[in-house]
Amino acid sequence: MSSPLSSEVTADLRAIVGERWVITDPVRLLAYESDALTSYRRAPGAVVFPVDTDEVSQVMVRLAQAGVPVVPRGAGTGLSGGAIAGPGAVIVATPRMNRIVHLDRESRLALLQPGVINADLTEAARPHGLFYAPDPSSQSACTIGGNVAENSGGPHCLKYGVTSRYVTGLTVVRYDGEVLRLGGLGRDAVGYDLMGVFVGSEGCFGIATEIEVQLLPIPPATRTLLAMFDRLEDAGEAVSAIVARGLLPAALEIIDRETIQAVEASIFAAGYPVDVEAALVIEFDGIEAGLDSEAEEAEGCCWERGARDVRRARSEKERLGLWQGRKNAFGAFGRVAPDLFVQDATVPRTRLPEVLRSIREIGHRYGLRVANVFHAGDGNLHPNILFDRSDEEELARVEQASREIMAVCVEAGGTITGEHGVGLDKRAYMRLVHSPDVLEVMRATKKAFDPWGGMNPGKVLP
Amino acid sequence: MNALAAVLSERLPEGQVVEGFRAEQWAVCDRVPQAVVFPESEAEVAEVLRLASQEGWTVVPAGKGTWLHGGHPPGAVDIVLSIVRMDRITLYEPGDLTVTAEGGIGLDLLARRCDDHRQWLPLDPPGPRKGTLAATVSTASSGPLAYHHGSPKDHVLGVSLVTGDGRVLELGGRVVKNVAGFDVLKLAIGSWGTLGVLTSITTRLHPQPPADRTVLFRGEAAELVALARAIATVPAPLAALEMLLPGERERSGGPVPLLAVRILEASEATDEICRIVTDTAGAAAFRQLDGRASADLFGNVEALESGAELVVRLRLLPSQLETVCQHADELRELADPDEGWGTRLGAHVQSGALRVIMSRMARGEGWIDRAAEVIERVRRGLEAEGGSLTLSRGPSELVSAVGAWGDAGSAAPLMSALKREFDPAGILSPGRLCFL
Numbered sequence: 001m002s003s004p005l006s007s008e009v010t011a012d013l014r015a016i017v018g019e020r021w022v023i024t025d026p027v028r029l030l031a032y033e034s035d036a037l038t039s040y041r042r043a044p045g046a047v048v049f050p051v052d053t054d055e056v057s058q059v060m061v062r063l064a065q066a067g068v069p070v071v072p073r074g075a076g077t078g079l080s081g082g083a084i085a086g087p088g089a090v091i092v093a094t095p096r097m098n099r100i101v102h103l104d105r106e107s108r109l110a111l112l113q114p115g116v117i118n119a120d121l122t123e124a125a126r127p128h129g130l131f132y133a134p135d136p137s138s139q140s141a142c143t144i145g146g147n148v149a150e151n152s153g154g155p156h157c158l159k160y161g162v163t164s165r166y167v168t169g170l171t172v173v174r175y176d177g178e179v180l181r182l183g184g185l186g187r188d189a190v191g192y193d194l195m196g197v198f199v200g201s202e203g204c205f206g207i208a209t210e211i212e213v214q215l216l217p218i219p220p221a222t223r224t225l226l227a228m229f230d231r232l233e234d235a236g237e238a239v240s241a242i243v244a245r246g247l248l249p250a251a252l253e254i255i256d257r258e259t260i261q262a263v264e265a266s267i268f269a270a271g272y273p274v275d276v277e278a279a280l281v282i283e284f285d286g287i288e289a290g291l292d293s294e295a296e297e298a299e300g301c302c303w304e305r306g307a308r309d310v311r312r313a314r315s316e317k318e319r320l321g322l323w324q325g326r327k328n329a330f331g332a333f334g335r336v337a338p339d340l341f342v343q344d345a346t347v348p349r350t351r352l353p354e355v356l357r358s359i360r361e362i363g364h365r366y367g368l369r370v371a372n373v374f375h376a377g378d379g380n381l382h383p384n385i386l387f388d389r390s391d392e393e394e395l396a397r398v399e400q401a402s403r404e405i406m407a408v409c410v411e412a413g414g415t416i417t418g419e420h421g422v423g424l425d426k427r428a429y430m431r432l433v434h435s436p437d438v439l440e441v442m443r444a445t446k447k448a449f450d451p452w453g454g455m456n457p458g459k460v461l462p
Numbered sequence: 463m464n465a466l467a468a469v470l471s472e473r474l475p476e477g478q479v480v481e482g483f484r485a486e487q488w489a490v491c492d493r494v495p496q497a498v499v500f501p502e503s504e505a506e507v508a509e510v511l512r513l514a515s516q517e518g519w520t521v522v523p524a525g526k527g528t529w530l531h532g533g534h535p536p537g538a539v540d541i542v543l544s545i546v547r548m549d550r551i552t553l554y555e556p557g558d559l560t561v562t563a564e565g566g567i568g569l570d571l572l573a574r575r576c577d578d579h580r581q582w583l584p585l586d587p588p589g590p591r592k593g594t595l596a597a598t599v600s601t602a603s604s605g606p607l608a609y610h611h612g613s614p615k616d617h618v619l620g621v622s623l624v625t626g627d628g629r630v631l632e633l634g635g636r637v638v639k640n641v642a643g644f645d646v647l648k649l650a651i652g653s654w655g656t657l658g659v660l661t662s663i664t665t666r667l668h669p670q671p672p673a674d675r676t677v678l679f680r681g682e683a684a685e686l687v688a689l690a691r692a693i694a695t696v697p698a699p700l701a702a703l704e705m706l707l708p709g710e711r712e713r714s715g716g717p718v719p720l721l722a723v724r725i726l727e728a729s730e731a732t733d734e735i736c737r738i739v740t741d742t743a744g745a746a747a748f749r750q751l752d753g754r755a756s757a758d759l760f761g762n763v764e765a766l767e768s769g770a771e772l773v774v775r776l777r778l779l780p781s782q783l784e785t786v787c788q789h790a791d792e793l794r795e796l797a798d799p800d801e802g803w804g805t806r807l808g809a810h811v812q813s814g815a816l817r818v819i820m821s822r823m824a825r826g827e828g829w830i831d832r833a834a835e836v837i838e839r840v841r842r843g844l845e846a847e848g849g850s851l852t853l854s855r856g857p858s859e860l861v862s863a864v865g866a867w868g869d870a871g872s873a874a875p876l877m878s879a880l881k882r883e884f885d886p887a888g889i890l891s892p893g894r895l896c897f898l
Binding site for chain 1: 555556557558559560580581602612615616629630631632633635636637638639640641642643644645646648649651652653657668669670672691694695696697698699727728729730731733734735738775777778779780781782813814815844845847848849850852867868869870871872873874876877879880883884895897898
């Protein structure tokens with residue numbers, strides 16, 4: 001049961017943003033009780049929808065005065081429980097802040113509000129021959145503000161890099177309502193890279209209310225391949241071989257047998273053979289000249305590593321077909337098991353084959369179904385454990401297996417999360433990768449931005 | 463031996479402490495240190511810093527000394543701590559396209575090792591190639607390649623940073639995607655030795671491009687600006703787009719104003735991009751350089767600042783290239799009309815940055831004050847338009863007067879709080895970041 005804010009604070013918030021833009025009705029608040037990782041559920045005390053930097057600042061001033069913690073939230077598509085608030089806290093949500101303020105074709109930059117949806121930005125840039133590179137799987141729903149908070153990745157980050165590569169300037173509102181302007185493409189940095197450290201701070205430092213991003217020219221051509229393997233490790237080795245050749249595909253994605261079977265049994269069936277152990281999606285993009293020879297070279301790497309079959313898309317329709325299994329994997333899992341434990345560890349690319357073997361072995365040992373679908377080129381694994389939460393004994397096995405998988409990845413020189421963030425979900429694993437001194441420095445950095453401790457408390461740090 | 467050097471000599475192995483006249487070449491912006499130390503391990507770096515924190519000795523971290531005269535002069539320099547002896551590659555896994563090296567490794571040595579595997583780190587900061595990786599990262603320096611390939615913050619995956627009080631922090635990691643907690647690593651990049659000493663750095667590498675080609679266009683400055691703006695918008699990857707205007711006093715019979723378009727792709731793609739560029743230019747290229755010759759030309763771009771007395775970096779948006787050139791012209795009056803090459807301009811067109819590189823400044827009564835006045839006026843003009851002016855190099859007196867950087871504004875208290883966390887005793891390069 002939500003404990004409502006004092007009626008005084010609520011009235012003041014309504015005076016700032018307008019009557020209908022403060023939600024306190026407990027039934028409506030249920031829509032905000034979780035993000036896309038539904039295992040954590042807590043309804044907030046209220047949700048406020050400001051429209052611009054000035055309103056955000058006023059809202060924050062009022063909440064800080066009342067000592068009410070704030071949780072920023074975009075579309076709620078995060079996968080770490082980062083954008084949920086307890087009953088004593090208020091969500092400041094960005095859907096109304098969805099304006100692209102300015103697009104400079106020549107400087108290839110866009111200034112936008114945080115509630116702009118990732119795919120909408122690329123859509124708006126298209127007439128100018130430009131696009132926004134980071135493309136998380138949720139790009140049709142997730143917001144750029146959320147991407148900044150999580151430093152989001154996506155399948156094409158292998159070539160293009162993650163969100164932090166593209167953010168060039170931020171306007172940030174701190175808990176006390178102070179407005180900071182950080183970075184900016186047209187100027188050199190002065191002092192420490194506060195903008196850089198803000199990206200990926202998961203709402204714990206402040207709210208980004210204006211975001212300047214770099215856009216890229218749309219690559220005129222693509223080549224997409226799908227290679228089938230009888231051993232998952234062979235697919236992993238093909239990835240290493242492609243990279244060792246000096247090729248730089250835009251994407252290198254692996255889908256394992258468990259995932260293929262889930263996809264093929266679902267409405268998203270993509271025509272992948274259900275008896276292969278792994279499918280590897282390889283995509284090249286760029287100008288037309290030379291793309292064919294790159295694709296051929298990559299195809300050669302797959303055959304050398306024992307591919308059973310390699311398909312090449314001959315049209316845009318075929319290309320989307322080859323991607324279909326990868327893009328809809330998460331949707332397909334829903335049909336197979338009621339719950340999904342998504343992991344996000346990253347390992348050095350050359351360690352993929354052995355880490356994949358270990359994950360399979362851990363799955364067997366705990367009697368769990370583990371489906372792998374991941375950004376192989378980046379070494380960013382997504383082992384998904386399929387289970388039923390209502391079975392307490394199984395849940396305990398899932399948690400134990402997850403911890404072991406994390407430990408294997410860290411042992412291989414990797415880290416606990418590559419793109420989903422820590423949020424509530426991975427706090428317990430932070431000590432696996434960071435020393436007490438480093439955690440202390442993170443705590444101090446948080447404190448420098450938010451000495452009041454009002455921003456998204458209880459997240460990220462153990 | 464002075465007292466400070468004597469104490470350090472007791473703590474460090476023989477041969478790691480230098481003082482007296484041999485410390486003079488390690489002066490930081492005219493400030494000669496009492497001692498220069500050359501630790502050979504992370505533990506020794508930590509030992510020096512712990513001791514300095516206890517004693518209140520100020521320390522300026524250094525590599526080979528390439529950047530000692532860059533940036534804002536620190537207030538006091540008791541010790542220069544050079545990590546030049548820490549230059550080993552500790553982990554290189556070509557298949558991962560990552561390398562971990564000690565901070566004192568020269569960019570040239572690193573490049574040679576990566577050459578063996580046809581890989582490279584696409585960073586081309588101004589200055590000699592022997593400059594260290596740690597110095598490049600610490601100053602966040604980059605050059606013509608930065609627009610397309612990224613600057614140090616985009617390449618560096620992890621570092622070991624020894625803080626002012628001798629804590630060893632492993633920040634980031636060695637994987638290309640990592641969001642495990644707050645990205646504190648970013649603070650260390652570009653911190654100019656005020657937060658710690660970078661003893662180890664892991665960076666991503668790239669496969670070497672099969673072809674390296676530079677297409678050169680010549681013309682007068684105004685023509686080149688228009689051409690640069692047109693070429694900057696072609697829908698093809700350009701590795702670099704540089705406008706180079708030689709100094710007034712080196713033009714007769716010497717270099718001519720140039721626009722250099724560098725393409726680093728597979729050979730078929732290079733031909734195609736080259737065609738797109740010349741079509742857009744609507745004019746034949748003056749020259750085309752391939753392979754070694756292309757790389758050498760950009761080697762010269764890096765060396766453009768060599769021997770300069772004043773280097774000022776102006777920046778606006780790429781679409782404001784004319785305006786930034788006008789501001790640059792306002793600085794020309796500071797050059798000595800009779801000596802040296804005059805004033806060179808070098809623009810990274812795609813990122814809107816323009817370097818004004820002056821051979822020698824005009825002297826005379828009150829020259830520092832006059833120069834400060836001109837530079838401050840240009841800085842105000844650029845800041846009013848959302849841009850910046852950075853004094854990369856200049857006479858210490860001048861840099862002290864105008865500040866290497868502009869104002870940090872309301873972010874300054876936040877930065878001071880961070881500085882205290884990393885360097886509680888305030889011994890690391892105090893005053894280097896003039897706005898703190």
